[in-house]
Amino acid sequence: MMEQLKDKKPISHFFIMTGLLLLFSTLAFGVVGAFQYVFPGLFRNSFSFEKIRPLHVSSAVFWILITACGAVIYYLGAVKNGVWSVKLAKWQWLLFTIAVIAILVSYIMGIFGGREYWEFHPIFAIPIVIAWILFLINVIKSVKIFRKQPVYVWMWLTGTIFFLFTYLESYLWLIPYFRSNIVHDMTIQWKSYGSMVGCWNMLIYGSSIYLMDKISGSEKYSYSGISFALYFLGLFNLMFNWGHHIYTLPAPKYIQYISYSVSMTELLLLGRIIYYWKSSVNTARKHYHILSYRFLLAADLWIFLTLILAIAMSIPAINIYTHGTHITVAHTMGATIGINTFLLLAFVCNIFNIHQPTTEKRITTGLYITLIALPIFWFSLIIAGVLKSNWQMHHSNEIPFSVMMYSLHNYFVVFLISGILLAIGFFIIVGNLLATFFNNQPTKNNITNA
Amino acid sequence: MSDRAKVMTLIILLISFFCYTLFLYKENYSSNAEYGSIADKGKRLWQEKNCNSCHQIYGLGGYLGPDLTNVYSQRSEVYIKAFLQAGTNVMPNFHLTEEQMNEIMAYFKSIDSSGYATPAKLKTNYDGTIER
């Protein structure tokens, strides 16, 4: 397999291809999961929800991680005239691919490790950690000199280093000391998860700053004081804001106070988005990277919506209403679809250098479909969440859980229909991108070996 | 911003982060599912069957089934076992043995003793914080 990769497409394209296939399975399993919401008991004895959910969520997480790595490898190669070692990147890709296939098969066979988001058996963490170490070596060696680097290089470096730490931290439960008390166990678990999401966001936001620079033709922002101030603000949040996942746990109070106050600094990010909204649009518009530009714009809108919801949910007094309801699902999917997926697709369109008019048109149609479906999908979850919250706060003693769930049925139907539409939009995009990968040779639009 | 200022900021953040991390690791919680205990076995079983994909503990997990943090004190053992044995129209029957059901029950008992997970019982303050 390694030989086949030789001298053909750059390795970053293989990361992206794997990522796109995973996005495909994310959508397919997501739709099955939504059917199970609407028709309770569907596939109960063969493919019940405890298999479908991890198939969906792990596909989503690996779509994000693997594609983000591909984008960093490609862009780092473009910045540094090639990554340090293509061979290392190939091994990383191979390890990731084998691990992900094994994980999905293990879910189908009903083998689990049972921790949220990383629901696979801990043994599969080994190839993932090795692959990540290879990535880390490649990133550090490619950067070489650490002086006078643009902000995105800082983001790639910190994202890569911290991911390794937080990922290892999420396996501390294997040591009896860390799992012997449920509250301590969940505190450390969500500490690591909260920071881990911040890490992949560092990789993705770093790449989007690089891409915006490229589209606008100016590197001024990446070296500016404001970009570094925002980077440090992001890092500060990555390190300390995770406590908002566990406000309702009987954990020490200082976790709540630290996380609450740190989370509120994100208001500065929100302020900046509103302030720069117009100017960022104008700069980008000048140039001709229309597909990437459209995806960036879509992500901009969703960053705004997600941040409003996230900031509200970070206020403990509001969090007790949203926690444990579908509002959290709306937040998670809003962020992973509206921000991460749109940004990643902007990179893919740029890296695959898509300018073929029919492909461009089809991808734009797919994007428009997702832009119509996503708000409906999101709101249906929020409304279901508000109703569940009302039950949880006022009626859980007299109305049984199953009756409450049944009362949400209509919203789940809207969730399913808009979800199918959303999936169709993404299928069109993914199908066309994969066709570009398999049919032609995607052109390298930068001088890079990666 | 000079490179020196950036590195200094990074170092300060890193030191604070690792101090906070170590402090949290050392935080002394009394053990309620000691290694090797029946409750610990129940926890492993809970994970192996991936119960968390539908159920929640302290509001964290999947959303198709109810939160089970305090199920032990809210329902009788007989009631819980009946559910485990027969499944429901949504939940499959996992064909647990009597021993496994006892392990799960011990786990439920241990998480139940750690606190309550009912958000309605939490008190909110004017500054936006909450209290137990």
Ligand code: HEM
């Ligand atoms: C790019 C596309 C998508 C991504 C990245 C994504 C990501 C996620 C993530 C991260 C979660 C976990 C949520 C949480 O624990 O709070 C989730 C849950 C879920 N998603 Fe998606 N999703 C996508 C599309 C879809 C679609 C199209 C559907 C349905 C038509 C869907 C249905 C579901 C369902 C049913 C759950 C489980 C909710 C529960 O735990 O009860 N997803 N998704």
